[in-house]
Amino acid sequence: MSNDELSMEDYPSVTPMPTPSASQAGRSNSSNNARSSRKASGAAASARKTVGASSKWAANSASSGGSGGGKRSGGPVNFTGARNMVFMIGGMCYPEMRVAREVMESESREIILGSTAFLSANDFIEDLGKLADQKR
Amino acid sequence: MLIVDEHAMHVISTAVGMYDIMERKVTLVESLEKKRAPFPDMGAIYVLEPTAQSVRTLIADFTTTPTTKPLYGKAVFLYFLGRLPDNLLEEIKGCKELLKRLKSLVEINIDFLVIEERAFTFDLRYAFSSFYLRQGSAPAELVIAQKLVTVCGTLNEYPHIRYKSESGVCNSLASLFKLKMDEFVAQNPSWWYHGGPQKKDQAAMKERGTLLLLDRADDPLSPLMHDFTYQAMVHDLLQMEGDKITVQNDAGKETDVLLDEKDAVWVELRGKHIAAVIETLSNRIREIMNSSTGSALATKSGNSEGGNLSLSQMAAALKALPEYQEVLSKLSQHMHLSHQCMDSFTAQSLLELAELEQTLATGKDEDGRSPKLNDVMDRTEKLIVKMKTVPDKLRLVLIATIACNGLRSQDKRRLIAAADLSGRDVRTLEALEILGQSTVNDNDKNRTIAGLPGYVRLFVRSSTFEAKCSSRAI
Numbered sequence: 001m002s003n004d005e006l007s008m009e010d011y012p013s014v015t016p017m018p019t020p021s022a023s024q025a026g027r028s029n030s031s032n033n034a035r036s037s038r039k040a041s042g043a044a045a046s047a048r049k050t051v052g053a054s055s056k057w058a059a060n061s062a063s064s065g066g067s068g069g070g071k072r073s074g075g076p077v078n079f080t081g082a083r084n085m086v087f088m089i090g091g092m093c094y095p096e097m098r099v100a101r102e103v104m105e106s107e108s109r110e111i112i113l114g115s116t117a118f119l120s121a122n123d124f125i126e127d128l129g130k131l132a133d134q135k136r
Numbered sequence: 137m138l139i140v141d142e143h144a145m146h147v148i149s150t151a152v153g154m155y156d157i158m159e160r161k162v163t164l165v166e167s168l169e170k171k172r173a174p175f176p177d178m179g180a181i182y183v184l185e186p187t188a189q190s191v192r193t194l195i196a197d198f199t200t201t202p203t204t205k206p207l208y209g210k211a212v213f214l215y216f217l218g219r220l221p222d223n224l225l226e227e228i229k230g231c232k233e234l235l236k237r238l239k240s241l242v243e244i245n246i247d248f249l250v251i252e253e254r255a256f257t258f259d260l261r262y263a264f265s266s267f268y269l270r271q272g273s274a275p276a277e278l279v280i281a282q283k284l285v286t287v288c289g290t291l292n293e294y295p296h297i298r299y300k301s302e303s304g305v306c307n308s309l310a311s312l313f314k315l316k317m318d319e320f321v322a323q324n325p326s327w328w329y330h331g332g333p334q335k336k337d338q339a340a341m342k343e344r345g346t347l348l349l350l351d352r353a354d355d356p357l358s359p360l361m362h363d364f365t366y367q368a369m370v371h372d373l374l375q376m377e378g379d380k381i382t383v384q385n386d387a388g389k390e391t392d393v394l395l396d397e398k399d400a401v402w403v404e405l406r407g408k409h410i411a412a413v414i415e416t417l418s419n420r421i422r423e424i425m426n427s428s429t430g431s432a433l434a435t436k437s438g439n440s441e442g443g444n445l446s447l448s449q450m451a452a453a454l455k456a457l458p459e460y461q462e463v464l465s466k467l468s469q470h471m472h473l474s475h476q477c478m479d480s481f482t483a484q485s486l487l488e489l490a491e492l493e494q495t496l497a498t499g500k501d502e503d504g505r506s507p508k509l510n511d512v513m514d515r516t517e518k519l520i521v522k523m524k525t526v527p528d529k530l531r532l533v534l535i536a537t538i539a540c541n542g543l544r545s546q547d548k549r550r551l552i553a554a555a556d557l558s559g560r561d562v563r564t565l566e567a568l569e570i571l572g573q574s575t576v577n578d579n580d581k582n583r584t585i586a587g588l589p590g591y592v593r594l595f596v597r598s599s600t601f602e603a604k605c606s607s608r609a610i
Contacts, residue, residue, distance in 0.1 A: 081342065081343060082330065082342050082344055083291070083342060083346075084348065085287075085288075085345060085346070085347045086347075086350065087349050087350065088352055089306065089309060089351050089352060090264060090305075090351060090352025090353060091261070091264065091359065092352075093358055093368075094365075095363040095368050096358060097255060098367065098406075102407065104254075111254065112254050112256070112291065113254060113255045114248070114256045115257055115258075116260040116261070116264070116280065117258070117259060117261040118251065118255075120371045121360050121362075121531060122372075122527060123261070123359075124360065125527065125531060127261065128567045129560065129564040129567070131265045131570055132564050132567035132570075133563075134269060
């Protein structure tokens with residue numbers, strides 16, 4: 001995962017994805033480096049940042065260079081390129097939402113977050129408890 | 137008038153308020169489930185979930201029996217949140233009284249709750265167990281797929297789908313969703329999507345979006361960690377009911393505050409660290425106080441400038457500056473909230489706890505060294521004993537278990553004993569196994585504390601540093 005992309009092995013697509021024609025965007029965010037393809041995937045946050053990076057090629061290849069990459073503007077953020085939707089099954093937590101917002105700003109990509117529910121820590125522990133109850 | 141069933145009520149109320157509805161000349165909003173008075177002269181708009189129960193209640197509204205007549209007179213408009221199954225459509229067709237009045241029947245495809253500008257939820261907490269127990273077919277997954285279709289329909293997206301391959305539930309959801317989405321596209325030829333063939337009446341184009349399906353089980357650590365940004369803290373430490381929270385204002389009165397997108401201060405500050413929030417709020421309030429009217433008040437009451445304003449000074453300011461009332465009141469509400477967060481923070485000794493959590497999660501302590509497993513376990517045990525409530529202790533044990541990728545048997549026994557966990561609590565801990573996270577790991581080879589990639593360490597450690605700053609500043 002050191003080349004800023006979401007590995008196809010760990011994250012396959014259902015139908016074939018369009019192939020990248022442009023090379024990696026030069027403006028790679030320093031925080032996008034050094035990601036490993038670990039199973040634990042250290043917080044959905046890392047996956048989300050990669051999604052932003054990997055979709056840059058889609059923007060670069062398809063768009064006619066116009067607003068290239070989307071520099072961070074001072075006022076309302078201008079989103080370029082395709083939308084990314086991230087859906088977390090089992091529940092999402094507020095810090096993850098915050099990270100997504102930060103990525104949206106720094107990458108100028110629109111990220112729509114969704115989940116089956118929004119959890120606080122205690123909610124999650126409760127759900128784990130119910131899972132344990134149901135298993136018996 | 138508008139009639140909604142319970143689910144539709146949730147969907148609508150997250151998006152619009154009563155005022156918006158009234159503005160559109162809807163004078164009355166009723167609940168489908170309740171017994172309603174007849175209004176033979178009024179038209180009726182129904183917004184319903186496409187379930188058998190709702191449809192049958194709808195039909196009952198228009199069925200003539202010895203005791204009742206059709207409830208509403210002139211015109212009926214039906215809107216369903218998602219796809220209406222054919223059998224239910226047939227039932228509606230079978231109701232003559234309804235058909236006489238029916239002016240339109242539309243599937244609006246909005247079956248999700250919008251909680252923020254770019255965040256939605258399906259409110260399906262009850263289904264958590266079904267995702268991971270994998271007992272036969274999971275109807276909840278079908279529900280999710282259908283709701284996701286409505287999300288994409290609303291956003292005009294026909295996304296590429298990517299999903300976590302190791303996760304069983306993601307796998308099946310991805311295929312289900314593709315099936316349902318393809319069906320939707322086929323059944324709605326006039327619907328357009330970003331990145332698709334150009335159609336008329338189409339808004340500005342982007343490329344085709346991507347939907348990424350992730351599984352909570354991949355990362356059960358994140359929801360358990362304490363985070364010190366405003367929104368996370370408020371939801372974690374204070375009693376909230378949905379978006380609402382009760383705040384005591386300066387006069388000692390309690391008001392309900394709604395923390396949603398309409399509150400500009402909340403939107404601006406919710407992602408910021410609590411220390412920054414308090415600083416920003418103080419500065420803003422001071423700015424107002426320092427304006428000409430403000431300083432007049434300040435000199436009058438003998439206050440000096442500078443330093444953080446006390447809450448009582450703000451109360452005095454509020455009373456004396458009616459033109460700033462609204463702004464000041466909003467700022468002071470947030471001030472109260474953030475102070476409440478900090479009070480909880482101190483009461484639960486969260487600084488020490490957060491320090492330990494960070495060490496567990498990242499494998500490095502605050503000086504950047506990698507502590508030994510035994511030392512960390514000792515620290516954890518000591519802290520567990522100090523903590524006040526069992527749920528908090530359980531939380532720390534869970535964090536330790538996940539961070540170490542399973543505890544050594546003796547550590548597990550130690551920590552459970554220290555936390556005095558009940559049988560059910562221990563089973564809750566072991567439920568992690570169902571999520572794919574082992575609770576016991578006696579493998580002594582290459583034993584490190586944390587298995588998280590370096591990137592997360594960066595993100596996670598920074599919030600501890602800020603937590604320290606905040607505790608010193610306050």
